[in-house]
Amino acid sequence: MxxxxxxxxxxxxxxxxxxxxxxxxxxxxxxxxxxxxxxxxxxxxxxxxxxxxxxxxxxxxxxxxxxxxxxxxxxxxxxxxxxNAIEVDAAIMDVVQSIRSSGVRCYLATNQQVHRARHMSETLGYAGLFDGEFYSCRMGVAKPKRGYFEHVLAHLGQPGESILFFDDRSENVAAAIQVGMRAEVFDGVSGAEILLDLLAKHGVRPQPKASS
Missing domain, CATH: 1.10.150 (DNA polymerase; domain 1)
Structure with a gap:
């Protein structure tokens, strides 16, 4: 694999x-x-x-x-x-940045209307925190439709088995698997340690941030 x-x-x-x-x-x-x-x-x-x-x-x-x-x-x-009143999970975002530092690209893949998407990308700074953003409003198709994931695959230009997708909704995870991606149900409330366990299951082991 x-x-x-x-x-x-x-x-x-x-x-x-x-x-x-x-x-x-x-x-x-x-x-x-x-x-x-x-x-x-x-x-x-x-x-x-x-x-x-x-x-x-x-x-x-x-x-x-x-x-x-x-x-x-x-x-x-x-x-x-x-x-637009959004609380970002700092511990989860730390994991995302650790993954990126290890050389694995990270993208946002989310259903949003245009006003909230702009707020997330610009005000919350997601445009700089991810390697790219897949907002449904910009793509013209939303999860769990197959077209959403096909659009992502076409943009990335890589095999689905080399892509891992996390979502808290099982129907979205199932749709990603149907197009050949690897995917896991993950709810941020369960915490960063559970996310790290799921990443390790797929061979991704980001280095923790060095303590200051």
Missing amino acids: KPIETILFDADGVLQRPQIRWRIAFSRLPALTEDVLLDSFANDVLLVEAAFLECEDDFTAAISELAASVGRGLDTATILAIL
């Missing part, structure tokens, strides 16, 4: 998580104190986001329209700030 040359990491649930769960954050807004309205709005946000995972259309305009439909002074910028 070929050695692993490239590792793909999902974002949400693997490398990062919301600072506050969206529904809880929405519930703190004066316009959304009623449970029925809150539940409806939170569900609508998820539906709008899902509709924008495979395109680069104006997500901000769609959220503005949704906020206007609620009224009550609901602010678009506040909603977008909640969606």
